[in-house]
Amino acid sequence: MFTGIVEAIGEVKEYLSSDISEAGGNGASVTIKNADSILGDCHLGDSIAINGTCLTVTRFDSDTFKVGISDETLRRTNLGLLSRGDKVNLERAISGNVRFGGHMVQGHIDTVAKIVDRQADGNSISFQFQLRDREFINYIVLKGFIAVDGTSLTVTDVDYREAAFKIMMVAYTQNKVVLPKKRLGDLVNVEVDLTGKLIARQVELQLEGQAFNKNSTLYKLVSKIVDQKLAN
Structure with a gap:
């Protein structure tokens, strides 16, 4: 970790x-x-x-x-x-006495993303990335965590249609990581926040479990809606 x-x-x-x-x-x-x-x-x-x-x-x-x-x-x-x-x-990897200044990063890369834009914003730099595997955009949220080439960053914008997201890098961080040295078109490693993946999987399992269980709330709700539609 x-x-x-x-x-x-x-x-x-x-x-x-x-x-x-x-x-x-x-x-x-x-x-x-x-x-x-x-x-x-x-x-x-x-x-x-x-x-x-x-x-x-x-x-x-x-x-x-x-x-x-x-x-x-x-x-x-x-x-x-x-x-x-x-x-x-x-x-x-972290030890037991490390302060968590970033966020929980597994080191398990989900996909790569292409640098599609970079713009100066005062002494900060705004970067935009487009995912190679667009399904991972579902786990990226505004103001959420993301790791880009292992750097913990905050998402400042998300474009779900284009599978793209933005981050802002302050001057201090620019001198400590490799991203500012990269050019448009270069690829970066992306690890989305594990929390989003865990929640999504739990929702899927709950829906799958209730969809075919006649005693579940979801099954009863869907059956009621179907019966009403057929009655009309």
């Missing part, structure tokens, strides 16, 4: 598009350098989020660490587009 508060910006030292020893199957691996500030308490098997993607440390030294990337992760995220020299957001 993570908070969406980026701890450091690392740099890709090496990216291997096929590394069976680290990822298995046809997965990849990536080695990140300039990560000394988050490796002081690192152990093999620890979780570190790279651009918001929870990955397992397989090797490390005082400045670098290596992780494997599975096929599923490559399909879901922008990590397959990484190359040497790219900057990435880094965050360690």
Whole structure:
């Protein structure tokens, strides 16, 4: 689990598009350098989020660490587009005494989104993104949480028809994360708020459970409406 508060910006030292020893199957691996500030308490098997993607440390030294990337992760995220020299957001998994300055982030990326607009707003920047997989727009709400490349942000606008949303990034955050360095058309990792997905699933289960239960309130209500329509 993570908070969406980026701890450091690392740099890709090496990216291997096929590394069976680290990822298995046809997965990849990536080695990140300039990560000394988050490796002081690192152990093999620890979780570190790279651009918001929870990955397992397989090797490390005082400045670098290596992780494997599975096929599923490559399909879901922008990590397959990484190359040497790219900057990435880094965050360690939370410990028991961490203050929650962001929001509850799993590190499980739902999809990617394309940067379709960026506009200066005083010393802040407004970014607009369009989702690749538009069904996830249903879990994005105005003033709700969202993680973009692992950065906890607040949604400032939602366009459900275009599967697009906006965020506002203040000056302080601009210097701490990779998003301001990206260009129009670049892809970012998106993790929607887990709460929305949980609520949606519970509603689905309740509706499914009541739809065919003759003693349920929903079944009785629908039956009454049908009977009234037929009577007319």
